[in-house]
Amino acid sequence: MEYSLKELLVKNAVKAKVQVADRNEAIDYIGNLLVKFGSITGDYILAMKNVFTKLGPYQVVVPGIVLLHAHPGNNVIKTCIGFVTLKKPIAFANSQNDPVDIVIALGARDGESHIKALAELANLLSNQQYLTKIRKTKSSKELYNLIISLIR
């Protein structure tokens, strides 16, 4: 079963213009949204943080955008995606793409069912006009509706 981005995007984990102080707070914020709505366990938040300490800040894969994720498995209750824009960009210590103002978190139960959603996400993130619209949006509800409308 392959999920689309629309299916995986957790409405209550889409937030606009959030204020966080640093990388850990950003991971906690989006992680707790996904915990609250039953998509991941608290251990997955810790696992996402450990990726940075163990492997470095490579997950800032697009200028200004981090794609957080840890190993697929039991810490993920439902395959899910959260999407948060930040009021003030913060440093993730990436050598190329800092500072970050869009934080995306992916939780996958297995290694494959999210590929379609990932392709749709890549398509969305490669469009500068879409990103400008996303960055301008101030309300969370509007941000969710905007993202859904931009999925191709």
Added chain:
Amino acid sequence: MRITTLCGMGFGTSMMLMLFIEDILKENKMKNVEVVPTDLGSFKGQEAATDIVVAPFDMEQHLKNSTCVVVLIRNLVDKQEIREKVLDAIEKAEQRKGGDEIGEEKS
């Protein structure tokens, strides 16, 4: 020829890279190049069978002593950057193989 796309877990970043590279190979009608996403832990065991490794820029520290042609990508959704760097790497990898046709087994 084998291209390995690499990330920490082998299912997020590396999958995204794989999708773009497969498109690029199709555009250029390169049929004998396979793209395999993998994680850093498993990569060590696959390195000898891999010609080119493509990874996000900040994985550089993990690839310093790699025997493969190393491609580091700054913007993972910039198809132009990926296209230029990957096609260049395929050329380099072919030269390394001593001008063998793409897809021929290593002797």
